Amino acid sequence: MANEALVLESIDQTAPAGHSSGPGVVYEWLTTVDHKKIGIMYIVYALIFLVLAGAQALLMRIQLAVPNNHFVTPQVFNRMFTMHGSTMVFFVGIPILFGFGNYLIPLMIGARDMAFPRLNAFSFWISAFGGILLYLSYFAGSGLYGAGSAPDVGWFAYAPLTAKVFSPGHSTDYWTLSILMSGIGTTGTAINIVATVICMRCKGMTMTRMPLFVWLLLVASCMVFVAVSPLTAAQIMLTLDRYLGSHFFDTQAGGSAVLWMHFFWIFGHPEVYILVLPAFAFINEIVPVFSRKAIFGYPAMVAASVGIGFISLSVWAHHMFTVGMGPAGNTFFVFATMVVSVPTGIKMFNWLATIWGGKVRFRTPMMFTVGFLFQFLIAGLTGIMLSAAPFDWQLSASYFVVAHFHYVLVGGILFALFAAFYYWYPKMTGRMMSETLGKWHFWFFIIGFHLTFDFMHIPGLLGMPRRIYTYEAGRGWEYWNLIVGIGAIVQAIGTLIFVYNLVRSYFRGKIAGPDPWDAWTLEWSTASPPPSYNFAVEPTVGSRRPLWDLKHPEDPDSRYE
Amino acid sequence: MQTPVTVPVSVNSEPPWVLPNRGIVGMWCLIAAEAAIFLIFVVAYIYYLGKSLTGPLPSQILELPVVGTICLLSSSLTVHAAVSALRKGKVQRCTFALAVTVLLGAAFLWTTAAEWHHLIYDEGFTIRTNLFGTTYYSLVGLHASHVVVGLLFLTVAFLFSAGDRVDERHAERLEVLSLYWHFVDAVWVVVFLVVYVLGR
Numbered sequence: 001m002a003n004e005a006l007v008l009e010s011i012d013q014t015a016p017a018g019h020s021s022g023p024g025v026v027y028e029w030l031t032t033v034d035h036k037k038i039g040i041m042y043i044v045y046a047l048i049f050l051v052l053a054g055a056q057a058l059l060m061r062i063q064l065a066v067p068n069n070h071f072v073t074p075q076v077f078n079r080m081f082t083m084h085g086s087t088m089v090f091f092v093g094i095p096i097l098f099g100f101g102n103y104l105i106p107l108m109i110g111a112r113d114m115a116f117p118r119l120n121a122f123s124f125w126i127s128a129f130g131g132i133l134l135y136l137s138y139f140a141g142s143g144l145y146g147a148g149s150a151p152d153v154g155w156f157a158y159a160p161l162t163a164k165v166f167s168p169g170h171s172t173d174y175w176t177l178s179i180l181m182s183g184i185g186t187t188g189t190a191i192n193i194v195a196t197v198i199c200m201r202c203k204g205m206t207m208t209r210m211p212l213f214v215w216l217l218l219v220a221s222c223m224v225f226v227a228v229s230p231l232t233a234a235q236i237m238l239t240l241d242r243y244l245g246s247h248f249f250d251t252q253a254g255g256s257a258v259l260w261m262h263f264f265w266i267f268g269h270p271e272v273y274i275l276v277l278p279a280f281a282f283i284n285e286i287v288p289v290f291s292r293k294a295i296f297g298y299p300a301m302v303a304a305s306v307g308i309g310f311i312s313l314s315v316w317a318h319h320m321f322t323v324g325m326g327p328a329g330n331t332f333f334v335f336a337t338m339v340v341s342v343p344t345g346i347k348m349f350n351w352l353a354t355i356w357g358g359k360v361r362f363r364t365p366m367m368f369t370v371g372f373l374f375q376f377l378i379a380g381l382t383g384i385m386l387s388a389a390p391f392d393w394q395l396s397a398s399y400f401v402v403a404h405f406h407y408v409l410v411g412g413i414l415f416a417l418f419a420a421f422y423y424w425y426p427k428m429t430g431r432m433m434s435e436t437l438g439k440w441h442f443w444f445f446i447i448g449f450h451l452t453f454d455f456m457h458i459p460g461l462l463g464m465p466r467r468i469y470t471y472e473a474g475r476g477w478e479y480w481n482l483i484v485g486i487g488a489i490v491q492a493i494g495t496l497i498f499v500y501n502l503v504r505s506y507f508r509g510k511i512a513g514p515d516p517w518d519a520w521t522l523e524w525s526t527a528s529p530p531p532s533y534n535f536a537v538e539p540t541v542g543s544r545r546p547l548w549d550l551k552h553p554e555d556p557d558s559r560y561e
Numbered sequence: 562m563q564t565p566v567t568v569p570v571s572v573n574s575e576p577p578w579v580l581p582n583r584g585i586v587g588m589w590c591l592i593a594a595e596a597a598i599f600l601i602f603v604v605a606y607i608y609y610l611g612k613s614l615t616g617p618l619p620s621q622i623l624e625l626p627v628v629g630t631i632c633l634l635s636s637s638l639t640v641h642a643a644v645s646a647l648r649k650g651k652v653q654r655c656t657f658a659l660a661v662t663v664l665l666g667a668a669f670l671w672t673t674a675a676e677w678h679h680l681i682y683d684e685g686f687t688i689r690t691n692l693f694g695t696t697y698y699s700l701v702g703l704h705a706s707h708v709v710v711g712l713l714f715l716t717v718a719f720l721f722s723a724g725d726r727v728d729e730r731h732a733e734r735l736e737v738l739s740l741y742w743h744f745v746d747a748v749w750v751v752v753f754l755v756v757y758v759l760g761r
Contacts, residue, residue, distance in 0.1 A: 115586075115587065116587060187591075191590040191594070195586045198583075198586050199582065200580070200583070204578075222593075225593040226594075226597050229595070229596075233597075240688070246689065247692050247695045248696075248699075253691065254612050254613060254691075256608070259608060
């Protein structure tokens, strides 16, 4: 089919409309329904929250760096870990990944926009207002003095602490409502992604020819329906409890605190996979391009992703081994949790097999990808340790757990995200990010990361519980916490270099051209940044690597698939 | 890297490239998400059955809502009739079927309102009374709020149809709405079984 393909210029040569400036630009961005602009708004908004929540983490590490510290008060510390967790999950993780999805999916499947552009804008703005509402709590209520009345119930807000009696005032309501709004936005975008992938593919883009990025975002979005909705339901119940005096989580009236835990973790654990699948999606695109090979085991990768999607829905109660669910419940969740590592292992081996024998180019995206592969492996191994219930009984709610899931979220997801930034920034802005600054960023960040999170496991093993505001000297925790704090500062320096690189490259970066990486998926066939209509003519594809077919008409992929 | 800016385009004739309607796929996704919300409320209802520390019990105050159920379930048939009439371009029949659907839905809402009025004013039974009150009002209320949303959209569709602003090109859009309405009805079957049959 590709042999008969006719090659056409995709860009029409009409002069772009004159650039509006000042209020015109603001109006244009506020009212846009273009998936690329919404994607960029998602990403920028998430980056702002990333810096905010990162600063909170830094303050917490300074507080814990030495014993008996009084850098912040206990109240402020409680608010800080609550805001850090909630922000990172709901207002950094989800929006940044959906931002990339929004930007890239229509380009990768040869569509001109998402299936529902206005729903797309609505979903973005309601999520954005959710984030703003959460941070409004610092100013509303009792005002900024003493850090306002920000929520202080922890990011999973266990009952009955959230009851009106124990959390008076409105801080918990800010948390509930902002999470509810974020949930509505997330569901809206997920609906949009699924409808786009199923209904908007260009000619020839069958499900088995879709880039793996699109497949993984499809799976993650389907998971949103069954995972985020329980959280929305639970937040409705909590709001009813707090405002109308119902008794869902009111233990005095026979309500169950454990039910909240179940509802929260039915969301909470699949959520980890909703965040990690897009990270896998980035790696799936970057590894082949920088190894100069087609991805190894495409069908196995798709099957493993769908498998992760299903299995991860039945592992939530491994967060609750210390509740006392009885041997049957514990055994089931131990088993399910261990099984979920099988499809993840399949992915790991497929990535390694793709790199194996390839002509690897160690540019910044590939360096972050290698960091991801190594760190995600370690994170998975500590995950298997924690999945054994007796081991978890010893270490639940200790810093070992904190170190484990930060290894997943920072060492895995954040590294993949950085790789994605360096890889797709040229497409989004038309300019390359500085390679030199990128390497400085990489080395600062990876050294800081390992200082912080490798050594964070040890105070956990020595019995240091999470969420404590300070500790006394002489327990053997001081030096480890000091190293962890130093690592946090090194990571912060790395992040500052990254932000500087982002801004500087926008003005000074080398002009990228449409296809700076010599890549194979459709988004690289159009200009950088793409025109608002994406493709002047609707493309037709004949294989999984349409641009390979185009560049190598003598040996197209379609001959082998 | 010197590749020109190009996309592959095929000119030869091939089997037509047909993909599902995005409205219908989107609605199925919304239904999946909504179903999960309802599932959590149903689980809470079943989990708290018989766990109330004080009375009244469901068997003491709940009556079977037979009339409301008949109204709501038959409105599923009429909305289906509206869609198939519009598909054949029979706008008047579609208008009539939509009007009947709206009336049946409103009748269902009225029976729910009457039940709640009776429970609150005659029995003094509210969402604060006990766990049964908490789960009952929230589950039935969640469903009723979905009925309200559906009725709003159905009314809009009825007004467009009565104003002769629709034809068979809009049949797929009406079908999206009818999918939602069928879902609301299906949820009622579950609510009916859990609250009024199993729960009593």
